[in-house]
Amino acid sequence: MFSDSGNRSVALGSPSPARCLTSVNERSVHAGYASRMNSEHVTARLPCAASIRAGRDWIAEAIANLVEEQDGCAETPMLELRLSGFPHIGFLLKDESAHPTGSLKHRLARSLFLYALCSGRLRQGQTVIDASSGSTAISEAWFARKLGLPFIAVMPRSTSLAKQVEITDLGGHCALVEDGEDMTQHARDMVVRQNACYLDQFNLAGSATDWRGNNNIAQSLLAQCRRLAAGDPDWIVCGAGTGGTSATLGRYLRYVGSHAMLCVAEPAGAAFAQGWHHADRSRLATRKTCIEGIGRSRVEPCFAFELAESVLEIDDEESIAGAWLLERWLGRRFGGSSGTNLAAALRLASAMRETGQSGNIVLLLCDKGERYADTLFAPDWLAQRGYAPEARLAALAGIAGDALVPDNPACL
Secondary structure: OEEOOOOOEEOOOOOOHHHHHHHHHHHHHHHHHHHHHHHHHHHHHOOOHHHHHHHHHHHHHHHHHHHHHHHHOOOOOEEEEEOOOOOOEEEEEEEHHHOOOOEOHHHHHHHHHHHHHHOOOOOOOOOEEEEOOOHHHHHHHHHHHHHOOOEEEEEEOOOOHHHHHHHHHOOOEEEEEOOOOOHHHHHHHHHHHHOOEEOOHHHHHHHHOOOOOOOOHHHHHHHHHHHOOOOOOOEEEEOOOOOHHHHHHHHHHHHOOOOOEEEEEEEOOOHHHHHHHHOOOOOEOOOOOOOOOOOOOEOOOOOOHHHOOEEEEEOHHHHHHHHHHHHHHHOOOEOHHHHHHHHHHHHHHHHHHHOOOOEEEEEEEOEEHHHHOOOOOOHHHHHHOOOOOHHHHHHHHHHHOOOOOOOOOOEO
16 A cells, blocks of 8 residues: 555555546446447347237147148048958058048148248248149148148149149149259249248158157058957058158057058159168169159158068059059049059068968058049050050959959948
8 A cells, every 4th residue: 555645545556546537437438338239239139029929820820720620620531342362361441532632641731831830931921832743732732722821833744734733723833844853952942032931841741740649640540440440450551752651650650569560662663662672862763653642763851761661662554553443443543652552562462361361451542543534544645655554454453353342341
């Protein structure tokens, strides 16, 4: 301590009184500036609460709309068939064409919209875009109209005209790309240009679908099988488009401890089959297919090889013959992928019969066949492309034992 001329004691190292005054003033200035800056900073970053509430209200209303639709949607029927060629094997056909939009993609479309809403990616008035070969896009167009949203489907030019008409009739727009071009990349580019919401079925089908239950296709299917007093089936047969359905089935079967096995039915040479057989996700399809909705050219992100106990490759002519045979048996048409599933189911049944096994096989009827009236059910269209399914039809009918088909399949 020392004394200054005014006999005041000042600590060593302390600023002078004048300096103290300056420091206080500086601190006041800096504090005021900081306070003002902080206030401005916070104010600038605060979002408009009213706008957020309005947006959340619309999201809540949209979600309630979708949940109400799901709760009010009747369960798709299970058709029971007994074929004379397989007296000890039952065939159960899960008719997903009974959905309001005519295909199993109705479930996926609803899930994709719910996922986009709950993920904060979809807002009121925003354009919705997805890449699809048709059935998913029809279902998405239906839900977009229900929510009052514009919808654009990016799809191959070869997609059946009937599907394109359905989409436009629902208020959607079809953006066609040449066959062989990457429709998903076209969709992504369009999303950026329009600041749209990309539903992205090929990447998000597995994430959007609740495989633990919530009335997904696996839960519904097993419950119906058990109501038939048949217990769980030995095999479930489905195709792979996005891979979401097969992944949901495979995961749910393990989740509930079911012993049912999963068979993925693929067009010959398609990517899921190539990747599964070689345990290689880089594999590409070795040939093209005319069966819409399945038979991807590359391994999609949702393909889960480890969940399939079997993968059977079905030639396009055999798939078409399978669709024709379903029409003969059931009196109405189903799409080509349903024929693929039937052909695979008959192969499994033949293998079971040869080894003395009995049991039940469930296969999915994926979509209604009216969409393919000008393609798979049109003789001129088939002839122009070199398809002649008649011999395959006779062979499948012979294997099945065409004579005995129940007059009134059970609808559960």
